[in-house]
Amino acid sequence: MTFENILVAVEDNLAKVTINRPKKLNALNKSTIEELHEAFKSLEENKDVKVILLTGSGEKAFVAGADISEFAHFSVDEGGKLAAKGQELLFDFVENLSTPVIAMVNGFALGGGLELAMSCHFRIASDNAKMGLPETSLGVIPGYGGTQRLPQLIGKGKAMELIMTAGMISADEAKSYGLVNYVVPQDELQGLGEKLASKITKNSSVAIGKAIKAVNDGFKDGINGYQSEVQQFGACFGTEDFKEGTTAFLEKRKADFPNK
Structure with missing residues (x-):
């Protein structure tokens, strides 16, 4: 650019x-x-x-x-x-x-x-x-x-x-x-x-993006930040990063996030 x-x-x-x-x-x-x-x-x-x-x-x-x-x-x-x-x-x-x-x-x-x-x-x-x-x-x-x-x-x-x-x-x-x-x-x-x-x-870029949204929502009029957190938390369970992160933890190794 x-x-x-x-x-x-x-x-x-x-x-x-x-x-x-x-x-x-x-x-x-x-x-x-x-x-x-x-x-x-x-x-x-x-x-x-x-x-x-x-x-x-x-x-x-x-x-x-x-x-x-x-x-x-x-x-x-x-x-x-x-x-x-x-x-x-x-x-x-x-x-x-x-x-x-x-x-x-x-x-x-x-x-x-x-x-x-x-x-x-x-x-x-x-x-x-x-x-x-x-x-x-x-x-x-x-x-x-x-x-x-x-x-x-x-x-x-x-x-x-x-x-x-x-x-x-x-x-x-x-x-x-x-x-x-x-x-x-x-x-x-x-x-x-x-x-x-x-x-x-080193962390999941997908999770970080969802964390940014949840934090920001807590400062916006008409949006319940706690409810936003629940939604973003739940959405993480459908990502490849969640599967890799939890699997790596259970296998006692560092996660290699696909960022998906």
């Missing part, structure tokens, strides 16, 4: 997607969002890919925000459509992938950048990372899921504070709030991402 604003590399069962707009601190514009959608869609369809790592190019930024120049003069209707389309194409799309996506936050993750990281299944960060939702300082609010995912991850009170103050937090603060799982020096971030991915790829 060849793109203008992102880089995609696939090796064995691991894919790495890098947002590559270093002169703009990897800011998200319309074209980049569309390219990310196409990349994630293609990787989701590639059954050899079991984990996706997402990061930004350079050492300064994961994604420093949205490209404000693209929407500074939008009308009310245009602004609403911008948020709706972005959520559909990228943020909700990533959250609901059955392939695990790990955000490797390697610098500034602000506004749409933090919203993108939060749409991933979990996050790790370099020790120089800074995170925040500064939209209220521009007279607007987060529009790509930030008002929903940030409270889910760190609690309502702290999320309200960060959104209202438009402030930034350090990587260590983010870890203490549960926003990121690990903080390491920047030169160790890639290695940590690959190590976590390696652990994931």
Whole structure:
């Protein structure tokens, strides 16, 4: 896959997607969002890919925000459509992938950048990372899921504070709030991402996809997360991975999952 604003590399069962707009601190514009959608869609369809790592190019930024120049003069209707389309194409799309996506936050993750990281299944960060939702300082609010995912991850009170103050937090603060799982020096971030991915790829990708759906359903209005878990649990019994996993356990050997 060849793109203008992102880089995609696939090796064995691991894919790495890098947002590559270093002169703009990897800011998200319309074209980049569309390219990310196409990349994630293609990787989701590639059954050899079991984990996706997402990061930004350079050492300064994961994604420093949205490209404000693209929407500074939008009308009310245009602004609403911008948020709706972005959520559909990228943020909700990533959250609901059955392939695990790990955000490797390697610098500034602000506004749409933090919203993108939060749409991933979990996050790790370099020790120089800074995170925040500064939209209220521009007279607007987060529009790509930030008002929903940030409270889910760190609690309502702290999320309200960060959104209202438009402030930034350090990587260590983010870890203490549960926003990121690990903080390491920047030169160790890639290695940590690959190590976590390696652990994931040893397990059933079919089961992991069903676990993602069950967990996500617990945060959706009108869906009973416990009932979703029952359904996904039951569905596992009809997979080849379940047969291999249980057989391997009983035979005291490592499972070799067909991922079917």
